[in-house]
Amino acid sequence: MHPAPVSLEEKDTVSIAFVLAAVARLDGAARARVLQAVGIPAELLRGPQSRVTADAFAALWLAVAAEMDDEFFGLDTRRMKPGSFKLLCRSLLPAADLGQALRRVLRGFGCLLDDIGAELSVCGGEARIVVSHRIQDEDTRRFAVETFLVLVHGLMCWLAGRRIPLRWARFAYPRPAHAREYALMYSPQLEFDAPDTAVAFDAALLGAPVVQDERGLKLFLAAAPRSVFLKYRNEEGTAARVRRRLKPCVEAGAEWPRLETVAAELHQSANTLRRRLAAEGASYQGLKDALRRDAAIHLLTGTRLSVEAIAARLGYEDASAFHRAFRKWLGMQPGEYRARAAPQGAALPAQPRLSP
Structure with missing residues (x-):
């Protein structure tokens, strides 16, 4: 029996490097004020491999613009x-x-x-x-x-x-x-x-x-x-097609197909699929990892599911494998990430409009 589907729409994430750069010209008080307003815990800025949701970064962009009276940071x-x-x-x-x-x-x-x-x-x-x-x-x-x-x-x-x-x-x-x-x-x-x-x-x-x-x-x-x-995504490329094929595996906890299976569905050989993905700077395992990573971030910060339940939700046979993967992605354990991100809460603040 598969776990019940969990909506993971808008699950893109952004490197903490861009968050650090966005707030670099704010003084300490303004930086704390902006981060709190958009729900990005300052603790996350200490992890060089941390990531935040795309919605959080969009809200940060607007908050910094309002704080500095400047849309260019x-x-x-x-x-x-x-x-x-x-x-x-x-x-x-x-x-x-x-x-x-x-x-x-x-x-x-x-x-x-x-x-x-x-x-x-x-x-x-x-x-x-x-x-x-x-x-x-x-x-x-x-x-x-x-x-x-x-x-x-x-x-x-x-x-x-x-x-x-x-x-x-x-x-x-x-x-x-x-x-x-x-x-x-x-x-x-x-x-x-x-x-x-x-x-x-x-x-x-x-x-x-x-x-x-x-x-x-x-x-x-x-x-x-x-x-x-996020307008840069190539929705017609091979990587995007593979990503769309794999998305239900995250959305509904379905079994992950082998590369050979996906290649056959796309009417090409496994070697051709590998080559076309490589030409776009991607790999099959990398796409799986990115989907799992972004989903894990959302599930850790947006739900009360246990780490073990999240591991199972993402297709890991045991929680230890998920722990190893998460540490490789973000440089910390899932529980530590959830603790650091705790002030973010279960939902992000409503996104304001740009320059109303």
């Missing part, structure tokens, strides 16, 4: 005052195609920010967004680049109504400890210590129509910033 010498992002989005709707809209995005950020910006160039069949900046502090520069590119790419995907796949992404700084996140944020084809910071995509996509209207804008802003920083 205080990363630029010019504040991006609340309401700026909404105005920028509204200016994009009349654009004829993605190319025109993207140029407006980059010009808009050029007006809103002083220390970071980007230019669009086309070389043959490849379009590139090349980032420039004058931010000296290494940590501030890295988070500014991460945030800027996520905003630009998220807007591109929203405008086109589909994910715009990036062919590659390169960064003019050393590989960060959380570089594994970049494969999902940008592209599996990554380069660090590059001569410049840039991302590339198919130039033919510049001619894609802008499909959004006022109604789409309202829905997008109502879900922002979550709708921005």
Whole structure:
């Protein structure tokens, strides 16, 4: 008999590295105030492998913006005052195609920010967004680049109504400890210590129509910033198809299929499936681990299930195997994580809107 289904929708999680970067420019009192408001225990910040829910990070983004009166985390010498992002989005709707809209995005950020910006160039069949900046502090520069590119790419995907796949992404700084996140944020084809910071995509996509209207804008802003920083997911790729196939195993505690079984369902050989996953920076075991990890975080912080029950719920034959896996993922035992996250409670606070 399988355990009763437990809803694990919206179970994405975000590395604690981004939480630390988001609150880095707040003083101690403001940081404590913001973390408490969004339900992220300060204790979690001490674990370098910790993760928080995507909803918690979205709420944090908005809370920091309200605290600093700045939608760009205080990363630029010019504040991006609340309401700026909404105005920028509204200016994009009349654009004829993605190319025109993207140029407006980059010009808009050029007006809103002083220390970071980007230019669009086309070389043959490849379009590139090349980032420039004058931010000296290494940590501030890295988070500014991460945030800027996520905003630009998220807007591109929203405008086109589909994910715009990036062919590659390169960064003019050393590989960060959380570089594994970049494969999902940008592209599996990554380069660090590059001569410049840039991302590339198919130039033919510049001619894609802008499909959004006022109604789409309202829905997008109502879900922002979550709708921005999770817009990068490639829902048509092999990894996404495998993830969808495995999702019921987490949702209902069903038996996990073997890779060969999933490959046959996708009408390809096991070796082909491995190769296609590797080309997207993924693996079958890695996808299983990510689903289990994110589900475990939600079950530990959002339910009163025992650790043993959660282990069984996620398909582990015994709790000790779950303990070992969880420690590998987050650097601590499940019970310790639950204790640290206890102030978060069973539910996150309602998510406010971006710049009402």
